Amino acid sequence: MDLEPLPRSFYARPVLVVARAAIGQWLVHRTRAGTVAGRIVETEAYRGPEDRAAHSHGGRRTARTASMFGPPGHAYVFFVYGLHHHFNLVTGAEGEPHAVLVRAVEPLLGLELMAARRGVPADRVTLTNGPGKLCQAFAIDREHDGRDLCAGDLFLAAGARWPVERSARIGVQYAGSWAERPWRFFARANRYVSRPRGGTLRQP
DNA sequence: TGAATGATTTACT
């Protein structure tokens, strides 16, 4: 299969459209250590400045959120909890701080490399079933913040169509009524979709 | 300059 980056026009659309369209596409990262790729199975839309859960809410433009305000088709990567990275796709128009958080991926290529980076066996869903986990498996960190996803070693490629379901977002209940909005999209019947927090994640 | 905290994960009781 040819792994060519999706065009910028894929990202230059409303954030909710991109969040839904991203399900089923491939996420690819080529590094010196090898290539890893997987199917995107879970996303969430963050629509600052009116979205209280978004870092860009209220139009706050800081050093951290700068890339969220940049042109579409670039990455927004940030670091939380002192240990984890989160990977986002910048969408919409330049100056519009909207982004799509990639929350889970189904591993397809480079499973052994992912397993080595994660320190878990390659056949476990915990390899990539969470935003922090997939960043570790794909070796995505702040180095990639602001990176162009249309030209480089980290990009989305066209994948197969996949049935999509939607729900409220996870982990941002404080966002009040906005959290009621079904801005989380996930692939139906895919075991790599993350489970809501609080529930113990058991291995098959 | 200093204190609080988070779009989470993991281990432990």
Added chain:
DNA sequence: GTAAATCATTCAA
């Protein structure tokens, strides 16, 4: 189920 890990960013002073 609950708590610890762990630090860049943010906001207050």
